[in-house]
């Protein structure tokens with residue numbers, strides 16, 4: 001069985017609740033009216049009794065007489081019987097003649113002012129029998145009234161209720177349906193818009209009528225999700241485009257070097273040179289692929305950092321020693337300044353890679369004979385600053401220098417070591433350890449890259 005729409009179900013619930021409420025209301029109303037009418041009937045009966053006791057007259061011959069008012073056969077002409085103390089019928093009104101109640105003789109035997117309900121062929125009667133005195137004679141008065149009037153009132157009430165109930169239910173149905181429709185209209189709009197959003201239209205957003213209600217909050221949350229999807233899609237697209245571009249450059253270079261070499265017959269030395277320059281391009285390619293792999297593994301969360309205490313002083317010494325030969329080749333000097341213990345928290349291998357990238361850049365972009373300073377500080381947090389005397393990084397390039405494939409002012413076909421990924425990797429490496437990597441201009445025109453780690457708590461004693 002297919003499930004009905006939310007709109008239909010809401011309407012059915014609404015109508016159901018309405019029927020229950022109306023039924024309870026109608027039941028209470030009928031009960032209230034019935035008990036009120038019954039009490040009123042009993043009161044009228046007692047009124048009849050007093051009237052009967054007061055309106056008695058004794059004729060000179062000793063017989064009793066009552067003024068019966070209009071003696072037509074309308075309901076209000078009094079039903080009255082008078083019995084002697086010996087249970088002999090002394091008087092019977094016209095109404096009592098017309099509508100005899102056989103049980104009345106038996107009831108007259110127990111004159112206790114009680115109201116008895118007696119069924120007759122047509123409608124039940126209420127009979128009040130009680131002792132009284134007329135002309136100083138003890139008698140038993142008996143008055144009665146039919147329940148016909150009361151029953152008619154009740155029947156009219158029930159008919160009115162039964163006729164109006166379906167109308168009320170129909171109105172509730174129509175009202176409930178249009179309420180549900182109005183309430184759910186934003187859902188329809190959201191569904192319709194969500195249908196049209198695909199990978200090519202991720203810039204579209206769901207309509208938010210009221211950001212504070214439930215549907216508005218849902219749409220806002222979905223919109224935020226779409227925003228994240230959009231930015232990851234864009235990132236992925238940019239990344240793919242950048243990667244293909246980066247891979248094409250060395251491949252094109254290799255191809256043209258190869259083609260030129262094949263054009264004329266050459267000697268062995270020329271071929272060696274060709275192969276050498278092709279190998280340089282292969283180096284460049286493998287360097288690029290290595291870095292790409294590092295980045296994509298980092299992003300896929302495959303490289304789980306193992307945080308530990310990192311002694312930045314020791315790490316700086318190690319990295320300076322490691323890259324020292326590159327600086328020597330360019331006749332650069334590297335000064336290592338240590339002003340503190342600088343013990344931070346991070347993954348040693350990852351932080352080491354970041355520091356290598358920073359120092360490698362400093363060597364790469366500082367001209368021959370330049371100076372590089374590596375400073376280890378402890379205040380206010382454990383940090384290593386790498387300052388070079390290179391060209392520096394312009395204010396316009398600085399904000400994007402940490403983006404992938406961004407090469408600042410360098411041309412895209414720079415040397416084999418340039419991929420535009422080094423700083424992106426360094427930034428990831430420092431941030432994944434909870435630290436910060438920042439760039440500031442250095443005093444002599446070069447740049448200072450500062451790597452800051454969260455401080456390790458010192459164990460004393």
Ligand code: ADP
Nearest residue numbers: 361362365407408409410418419420421422423
């Ligand atoms: P690359 O592989 O090109 O060095 P990076 O991400 O490490 O990639 O650096 C991005 C760009 O930032 C470099 O191409 C260069 O223009 C600039 N850059 C990085 N470090 C320095 C520095 N110490 N001095 C001047 N420019 C730098």
